[in-house]
Amino acid sequence: MNSMDSTKGKIGLKELVAIIILNVGTKVADNTPTIFYEAFGTAAWIGILIIGLISLIPILLITKLITLYQDKNLIDIILHLFGKHIGFVLLFTLCILQIFTNINNTSIYTDIIGTMYFSKTPTVVIYLLLLGVAAYGAKKGIEYIGSSAWVMLFWICLSLLVILSVVFVQGEFNQIFPILGTGGLELVKGSYQNSSILMDFLYLALIASNVKSATIYKKGIWIGFVIILLAFVLSLIGYVMLFDYYGVRMFDYPYHETIRYIEIGFLNNVELLFFPFWLISSFIRFAFYLYLGALLFGAVFKIKQFEYVVPALAVFTILAGLIPESSVFSMNDFRVIFLNLITPIFLLFPCLLWITAKLKGDFKNE
Amino acid sequence: MEDLTTLKNKAIDSNLEDTIEILKKFYSVPLNQDIVIRNFSISGLDKKATVIYINSITDSEKIEEHIIRPLLTNNSTEKKLENISPAQLLNTHENFSNILQDINNGNTALLIDGEPKAYIFSSSKFQGRSVEKPLNEVVVNGPKEAFNENVIDNISLLRKKIRNENLIFESITISKNSNNVLYIVYMKDLADEKLLQNIKDRINSLDINSIQNLSLLEQYIEDKVKSIFPTILSTERPDRATSFLEDGYIVLLMDNSPDSLVLPATFWSFFHNSEDHYLRFIFGNFIRLLRLLALLITLFISALYIAITNYHVEMVPTDLLLAISATREVVPFPTIIEILMMEIAFELIREGGLRVPNPIGPTIGIVGALILGQAAVEANIVSPLVVIIVALSGLCSFAIGDMKLNFSVRLSRFLFIASAAIFGFYGMTAVLTIGIFYLVSFYSFGVPYLAPMTPKYISSKDTFFRKILKTEQYRPGYLKPKDIVKKKESQ
Known part of the structure; x- marks a missing residue:
């Protein structure tokens, strides 16, 4: 009878996997593929596999830590390992990074909606609606973000599957050659630089204590990881098959060009059949991002009911995200630089945590 | 004269005359016509007695046969009261409030001179209809009894x-x-x-x-x-x-x-219908599928039409687009006005049809549909396509059997129409996402609204579609029933 009360506010395996897929998986449908094609050429799909391989280490270390400290999330672990002061600095850095990522991503998504679908609508309005819905979800809390993600997951995956199967039928298989793209060494170098694409797996540890158990968390992470890599590989092959190497590099948003390009039966323009599903996953994704931002902010500034930070954070994100419009550099370029910059953090931070835990002797209790 | 409310909590007097007087006051006799106070004397015991009841909610024959006559024809001097009268003795009460409540419930009070209490006999008979067929939840297969007012x-x-x-x-x-x-x-x-x-x-x-x-x-x-x-x-x-x-x-x-x-x-209990389970697995799920389709059409079709014609014209195949614009050419209103006019007209016809006296009921529908639709098209107020769309959304809404869910869907439809008019697909998706966030965080007596879909509970997984009856082994876990298994898997 107590089982329900103790799981109140917690998410199960289904919800966790749904969150992971929507939050990381949505990246196949923004400008991430373009970054890959620029770095790896036709070998983009091998690139993501190498990134996956590189990321294995940090993800493995984090899940190890989570299973070690049952019922603790990344914030608790950082505070536990580094104490108040260094912990504060680390959390503050994470918080800034997370909020920056969010500003960067939301402004890119606003740009996608603005340039691809609603070219006459003012950016502010698009931005407001995007973050308004996301903030509504974020304020509800993680269990409802998870539930919503799960409710829609099937339909979103179905829409991606339909697109992929059409792409594989209509595309040219030969266009995936040369299979190694920019070449062996470049591949490894580029993969290393861009591995922060999976940085979300570090952030996911922030909600570890909201998952029913550490075992479920571990399971969810790996299921999500495999599905995401699969989605990335298939989409990255698909886009190249459809547009060829040169073509696909010209686009900022290959997914949206794809759904514009493909035809299904008598329907020549099908992009709007798929647009809503992409939108829903974006809404849920940013709801999760805002939630994480508020969670970190709350941890840094000791705000217990951090959900109340969400609206302010959303407004700040909109204001900050709108600035670059008039500025010389675009958010897309910024994202590439940013990704390269934070890669060492993603790769080294978990190692640092793990080593500290080891030195502290916490693993002995296992 | 004592206040009636204070009297109410008092015990009755052993003097019969006084008690009767007070009861008369309570019931405003002779203003109240259906209060019966009958005085007689119990032969054998040789005592004065009075029965009091409300004859519009009691079985007078029963009182006559089983309460009064045995008392009148009694010869024994020792028999106890409950043994004289064959009617069911419910209770004995000493104070007025209890006596009044029982009389109000259609029972009969017997007062005997010298005894400071009232004997209450069961005699209620309220008027009402008999068990009839269900009017709102009609099924083809399955029992056809419905609850009534009794x-x-x-x-x-x-x-x-x-x-x-x-x-x-x-x-x-x-x-x-x-x-x-x-x-x-x-x-x-x-x-x-x-x-x-x-x-x-x-x-x-x-x-x-x-x-x-x-x-x-x-x-x-x-x-x-x-x-x-x-x-x-x-x-x-x-x-x-x-x-x-x-x-x-x-x-x-x-x-x-x-x-x-x-x-x-839960959401599902509104979505389901008893016939889903009375029909065989495939047939039951087929009507579930139809209902889901009807739900989606009711919610989205008008909004889709507005979004597509206003924002996403390129979606429509060229031939169809030309056909639409040809019919729209003569219509002076924007699509949103067109759709709203027809949607509201449909809702009005529906409401009017419901309230209209029975004999002219069917005609209203025909008048509404034929005259209004046809005339509106001919008068170039709406385009024919809009009539089709609104009629479809209206008809489909009838497939959602539960009246409450029906209202929810019909009302949310207007939200989608408004959002589609302002923002096209973007707005519709935004409203849909907010709706999902809302539904997953909605509770009924502590039970999540979309359980067991999310969050997960042990259950028979009866959500959009049902499973084979044999495999529906569990009671819904979100209710925390004392016994979760309702059937063992049969071999």
């Missing part, structure tokens, strides 16, 4: 289906003046105590003079009064109420209510 009949209908001593009908008086009685029905060996206590607490916290029926009670105890979605299910089918009881739900019954309330309710 709670005893309703209880009997439930007892007929569950012959088990664990089926409890707990009665609570929920209003002060009218003394309305509510029956809380549950299976003692299944229903969760906490849930039961939660419901009882909510009911006991009410301090109201009168609650006539369940439809009114519902609004006092539901979770979110201002929500567009209902949290308590009403059903007029005893078979449906029974299957809920057997799953560990709690059912409320009341006099004057031709239905029952089932709580807690």
Whole structure:
């Protein structure tokens, strides 16, 4: 009878996997593929596999830590390992990074909606609606973000599957050659630089204590990881098959060009059949991002009911995200630089945590 | 003269004349026509006696045959009263308030001179209709009895289906003046105590003079009064109420209510229909699929039309687009006005058709549909396509059997129409996402609205589609029933 009360506010395996897929998986449908094609050429799909391989280490270390400290999330672990002061600095850095990522991503998504679908609508309005819905979800809390993600997951995956199967039928298989793209060494170098694409797996540890158990968390992470890599590989092959190497590099948003390009039966323009599903996953994704931002902010500034930070954070994100419009550099370029910059953090931070835990002797209790 | 309210709590006098006088005052005799006070003397005992009852809610013949005549023809001097009269002696009361309540419930009070108490005999007979066919929840297959306004009949209908001593009908008086009685029905060996206590607490916290029926009670105890979605299910089918009881739900019954309330309710309990399970697996799921389709069409089709014609014209194949624009050419209004006019007209016809006196009911529909639609098109006020779309959305809304969900869907449809007019697909998706966020965080008596879809519970997974009957082994886990397994897998 107590089982329900103790799981109140917690998410199960289904919800966790749904969150992971929507939050990381949505990246196949923004400008991430373009970054890959620029770095790896036709070998983009091998690139993501190498990134996956590189990321294995940090993800493995984090899940190890989570299973070690049952019922603790990344914030608790950082505070536990580094104490108040260094912990504060680390959390503050994470918080800034997370909020920056969010500003960067939301402004890119606003740009996608603005340039691809609603070219006459003012950016502010698009931005407001995007973050308004996301903030509504974020304020509800993680269990409802998870539930919503799960409710829609099937339909979103179905829409991606339909697109992929059409792409594989209509595309040219030969266009995936040369299979190694920019070449062996470049591949490894580029993969290393861009591995922060999976940085979300570090952030996911922030909600570890909201998952029913550490075992479920571990399971969810790996299921999500495999599905995401699969989605990335298939989409990255698909886009190249459809547009060829040169073509696909010209686009900022290959997914949206794809759904514009493909035809299904008598329907020549099908992009709007798929647009809503992409939108829903974006809404849920940013709801999760805002939630994480508020969670970190709350941890840094000791705000217990951090959900109340969400609206302010959303407004700040909109204001900050709108600035670059008039500025010389675009958010897309910024994202590439940013990704390269934070890669060492993603790769080294978990190692640092793990080593500290080891030195502290916490693993002995296992 | 003493105040009547203070008198009410007093014990009756052993002097018969005085007591009768006071009772007369209470009932404003002779102003009240249907109060019967009959004086006679009990032969044998040789005592003066009086019976008092309300003849419009009692069985007069029974009183005559079983109460008065035996007393008049009694010869024995020693027999006790309960042995003289064959009528069922319910109780003896000493103070006025209890006597009055029993008389108001259709029972008969017998007062005997020299005895400071009243004997209450059962004699109630309220007028009402008999058990009839369900009017709102029609099924082709399956039982065709419905609840009526007489709670005893309703209880009997439930007892007929569950012959088990664990089926409890707990009665609570929920209003002060009218003394309305509510029956809380549950299976003692299944229903969760906490849930039961939660419901009882909510009911006991009410301090109201009168609650006539369940439809009114519902609004006092539901979770979110201002929500567009209902949290308590009403059903007029005893078979449906029974299957809920057997799953560990709690059912409320009341006099004057031709239905029952089932709580807690999830989205699925509104979406389902008893026929889904009476039909074979494939057929049952086929009608579920149809209902889902109807739900989606009702919600989205008008909004889609607006979004596509205003924002996403390129979606439509060229030939169809030309056809649409040809019909729209002569219409002076923007699409949103067109759609709203027709949607509102449809809602009006529907409401009007419902309230119109029976004999002209069918005509209103024909007049509404034919004249309005046809004439509107000919007058170039709306385009024919809009008529098709609105008619489709209206017709599909009838496939959602539950009246409350029906309202929710019809109202949310307008939200989608508005969002589509402002923002096209972007707005519609935004509203849909907010709707999902809202629904997953919505609770009915502590049960998540979309359970067991999310969050997960052990259950028979009866959501959009149902499983094969044999494999529906579990009661819904979100109710925390005392016994989760309802059938063992048969080999």
